[in-house]
Amino acid sequence: MPDHERSQSGMGELVKTRNLADRLDAWSAWTTWTVLAAGGLALISADHFFPAVGMGPLFIPLIALAGWRLGLRASCFVTVLACLLNIFPHHVHEVGLNPNVAVARGIIRFSAYGFTVVVIHALRRAYDRERVRATHDALTNALNRAAFERELETLLDGREPGNRAVALAMIDVDDFKRINDAHGHGAGDHVLRELTAAASRALHGRGRLYRLGGDEFAALMPIASTAAGRPTIERFHQDLSAALGRSRYPTTVSMGGLIFQPSPSLDRAALMHEADGHMYVGKAAGKGQVRIAALRSIAIANADPKPTGAELLPAV
Known part of the structure; x- marks a missing residue:
């Protein structure tokens, strides 16, 4: 379980606000995985029908969502799936790219996905720390x-x-x-x-x-x-x-x-x-x-x- 889910129980989620981060945090893990699966299937279908467009960058929001809501391991898992689904050799041949260009494109996309994982993980940790500081007493942690x-x-x-x-x-x-x-x-x-x-x-x-x-x-x-x-x-x-x-x-x-x-x-x-x-x-x-x-x-x-x-x- 990610750190941001280890909150106090008993009287509901503390300090409900209407910003995007809190709305995402209100999603259950099941809802998040459902959105990720639906989004992934939609991108795979679009990639199949329009291979020349290249849907690779659109996997980044899914990776970011997994990292923000589900934690580091989930975002790494989604990243691996995105790489397998988006950088297939048969897709390269269908588009007709030069092999060297295809490899370079794969490396660039993999690097972008990895960078997204690192940044979202760091932002989530910083967000959680600041949220704790905003709602907790520094001396007693009450x-x-x-x-x-x-x-x-x-x-x-x-x-x-x-x-x-x-x-x-x-x-x-x-x-x-x-x-x-x-x-x-x-x-x-x-x-x-x-x-x-x-x-x-x-x-x-x-x-x-x-x-x-x-x-x-x-x-x-x-x-x-x-x-x-x-x-x-x-x-x-x-x-x-x-x-x-x-x-x-x-x-x-x-x-x-x-x-x-x-x-x-x-x-x-x-x-x-x-x-x-x-x-x-x-x-x-x-x-x-x-x-x-x-x-x-x-x-x-x-x-x-x-x-x-x-x-x-x-x-x-």
Whole structure:
């Protein structure tokens, strides 16, 4: 599997945009191979009926597509096929080319195909690196604030498949300034990386962690129903607390959880503010606390099915 397919799972492909690269990445491997096969057959047929035209250069887009979407080995495989199909000796005789010219043409085409493979492979690697830098925090390798806001916006806009509920957790490291002051910023960085590693283990690929800035994090976790939200967040808090309690610089985390059903009627900033407020209320009551609330959309019978408001259930 190529590197660009090794993405995080759980809540769909991150940061959906409308440029050509992302549209191609949305193709499945089956779709890509189907397009490659159809394109190859079309070129072979055209080459058979119009041998004097020379369809060799038109194999380059197919090689580029294979390299971009399927990886280096697939592009090399398509390149070999293109060479076998396009530089056959019997084709040379049909066109009536001088043998030396035919060999030179074959070498040129093979070189062009090989150059395409190398360039597309390099561009794909550079693209993947820049995409990771644009969506990930450099220190912890957690997803960053921009990725969090876009993912939450995508959920609320209804562009994610399914109709599952979501658990949103806002996380704050207790006494983080004290750790920095007492042990230096290297110690603080260590705590943040420990938290990220612990969250990755706790989420088991069924959610995502985001660093919003400083020692503030957020997690989005898809859940089967709103009833599953409270135990999911509580278990997540327990796992983080246990991991940071065993850290080289032991500390605790305060957490505010909000359980909601995604709907275009909900406001992203309001959701973040609500969950953040529960986290700070819990923090004021004592460090290492978790406070959870459920947000339920109101449905009005025999009326516009679009939710018109929200009711916040009491937090505990």
